[in-house]
Amino acid sequence: MRSLRVLLLPLKGHFQPWGDDVIQAIGDSHQLSVFDPSKPISTQFDGIDVVIDHGGSVGTRRMMDASVNAKLWQILGTGFDHFDLEYIRSLKIPVANCPGQFSSAALAESAMMFILMLARRYRQSADNFASGVLYQPLGFELANQSLGIIGLGASGQELARRAKAFGMK
Numbered sequence: 001m002r003s004l005r006v007l008l009l010p011l012k013g014h015f016q017p018w019g020d021d022v023i024q025a026i027g028d029s030h031q032l033s034v035f036d037p038s039k040p041i042s043t044q045f046d047g048i049d050v051v052i053d054h055g056g057s058v059g060t061r062r063m064m065d066a067s068v069n070a071k072l073w074q075i076l077g078t079g080f081d082h083f084d085l086e087y088i089r090s091l092k093i094p095v096a097n098c099p100g101q102f103s104s105a106a107l108a109e110s111a112m113m114f115i116l117m118l119a120r121r122y123r124q125s126a127d128n129f130a131s132g133v134l135y136q137p138l139g140f141e142l143a144n145q146s147l148g149i150i151g152l153g154a155s156g157q158e159l160a161r162r163a164k165a166f167g168m169k
Contacts, residue, residue, distance in 0.1 A: 004030045004049040009058035042066050056083035108158035143167030
């Protein structure tokens with residue numbers, strides 16, 4: 001496998017830990033550079049094979065235009081919500097995302113955790129338990145409670161499955 005020229009577009013203020021993870025994963029296998037907004041776009045994208053866009057919201061149309069020879073625009077994130085997908089497709093640049101750690105299952109599990117914490121009044125219960133007060137507050141059961149889910153994409157469907165397991169409507 002030949003060495004690729006890779007350009008990382010970090011999300012401002014969120015380089016760590018994700019940027020470090022990308023650097024570690026690429027290692028010495030490929031030539032990695034990190035985008036510097038103080039330098040000209042065209043020179044940074046010249047000859048780039050792969051662009052890694054943190055979250056899909058960093059890349060602009062000017063960047064996409066400058067990367068017309070890229071073989072892949074990789075979004076470091078699960079969706080295309082903040083990405084100009086139609087525009088990059090018009091440039092014939094392949095795009096990929098990477099569902100995984102922040103996928104619909106993880107999101108649904110986190111949402112259920114927060115629902116349970118609210119239903120059982122976690123903060124007050126934890127404080128009471130630490131003080132030796134038991135069984136207060138009791139909270140309420142989730143069975144027969146209605147849950148409003150806005151959007152039934154992958155995340156909404158996963159949340160609905162989990163809520164149903166608790167007997168929610």
